[in-house]
Amino acid sequence: MPLPPWAADPSSLLITQEEYEALPEEICKAIEVVDGRAMFHESPTPGHQRVSRNLTVALLVARPSHLCIDVLQDTDMRYRYQAGKRFTFRRPDISVLRCLEAGARLWSGDVLVAVEITSSDDEVNFNDKRAEYAAQGIPVYLIVVMDGDRVGSVEEYRLDRSGRNYQLAAVHRGTLVTELPEGMKIETSFADLERI
Structure with a gap:
């Protein structure tokens, strides 16, 4: 049996920022890039998308009127440069951020809150992204834990004083x-997050 191309040449899985930007949009939407490696993701379920939409609306309503705060869904968030690391970006389900200038890209340093919506056994969101987002200095990380199409819980993590790790602040x-x-105060029921 012949080996797949990547078995003989692991560098074939690597992608640069320039190569990523040259990909067709439908391919870009299906991947994230971590340390230069493309990571493919399944399309979200309808339940996931409903919760994402409803939580985005709740966050938009919670914005203080005197500040320019934006809330974006599924937007590439490039990581700050780190010595020895290759091109990396993630695409949080929801990002709460300081408003960007027209045409500017979203960088991890712009994000105040990153939200991922996931099942209870997704190691990427509970381990990998939690460590990465903390290392990028994102102050708050919310993990919406789905049980089928229902919200089971929301785990709220806050950056600790070292600025390198998250501490569990609450399980809602x-x-x-x-x-x-x-000063964004949010109060929303899980039923409202699940509504059609």
Whole structure:
């Protein structure tokens, strides 16, 4: 049996920022890039998309009127440069950020809150992204844990004083009630997050 191309040449899985930007849009939407390696992801379920939409609306409503805060879904978030690391970006389900100038790209340093919506056994969101987002200095990380099409819980992580690790601040059940950076106070029931 012949070996797949990547078995003989592991560098065939590597991708540069320039190569990523030259890919067709439908391919770009299906991958994230971590340390130069393309990572493919399944399309989200309808339940996931409903929760993402409804939480985005709740976050938009919670924005303080005196500050320019934006809330984006599924937007490439490039990581700050780190010595020895290759091109890396993730695409949080929701990013709460300081407003960007027209045409600017989203960088991890712009993000105040990163939100991932996932099942309870997704190691990437619970381990990899949690460590990466903390290393990028994102102040708050919310993990919406789905049980089928229902929200089971929301885990709220806050950056600790070292600025390198997250500490579990709360596990929300039934209702998400918290104050996020820049005075964003959110209170929304899980039923509202799940509504069609």
